Amino acid sequence: MRMLKQLFDFYINASIHVASSVLALTWVSFIRLEIPCDFSVLLFNFFATITGYNFVKYFGLAKFHHRSLTNWLKAVQLFSFICFFALVYFAFKLEAVTWCYILVLATITFLYAIPFLPRNIFVDSKQNLREIGGLKIYIIALVWSVATVLLPVVENGVLFSADVFIMMLQRFVFVLVLMLPFEIRDLSYDSLKLSTLPQKIGIYKTKAIGVCLLGMFLFLEFFKDTMNYNAVFILAVVVFITMLFIVFSKENQRKYYSSFWVEGLPILWLALLLLYGTA
Secondary structure (H helix, E strand, O other), X not given: OHHHHHHHHHHHHOOHHHHHHHHHHHHHHHHHOOOOOOHHHHHHHHHHHHHHHHHHHHHHHHHHOHHHOOHHXXXXXXXXHHHHHHHHHHHOOOXXXXXXXXXXXXXXXXHHHOOOOOOOXXXXXXXXXXXXXXXXXXXXXXXXXXXXXXXXXXXXXXXXXXXXXXXXXXXXXXXXXXXHHHHHHOOOOOOHHHOOHHHHHOHHHHHHHXXXXXXXHHHHHHHOOXXXXXXXXXXXXXXXXXXXXXXXXXXXXXXXXXXXXXXOHHHHHHHHHHHHHOO
């Protein structure tokens, strides 16, 4: 039992779960845009997410404590190193035009973790994009929306239509909402300079904004030229479940409330689409 617990914690801490969610959202895009599923894009996004997230999360720890790294962090580093070679392998299977977008995402990820801004002007001592007040969740939402919608479209030569634009906007909004339980959870730990929504407006208003954004997310679906009513019903179910997670979010969450259940909602969305979306 203890080994299963350790494996599960590694699954969460090594960013495998969040990478599975990115893969799921990418697959959702293939289904909804009626593009043949491209496993090179899926697996590139999966391994790139693991590499990028672990780089952002553990860069500081590895930099300043490299001589006294715990066994679990060493394991995460080794795993991330293997995933980096996997992402390079799948990247070379993608079209050259897709690389332009990948380089932009890689640059944003790098600047998100690496100090480059003048000290004490916009940020705390780390001087990276992650520390700029109020910017964190928007950067994450932008990267996810580009990676899970635009990369499949560009790689497969699909025209950038109104439906694609709406889907990117929806994805941006959805990821913003998924970030809110994390911001509520971290309210006591985040620096005040981060200016997160719960810090600025409180938990209750943050939840209200989350519910409104979910309404916008669903409402945008009806502006698309192509509509699948099964897929719309599934979307409504996902919105309802997500709303419950937003409403019941609190500072003192259970350990896996956000890191597993909230972050796993895209996987649920994909599973429902695969089971019922084309019925």
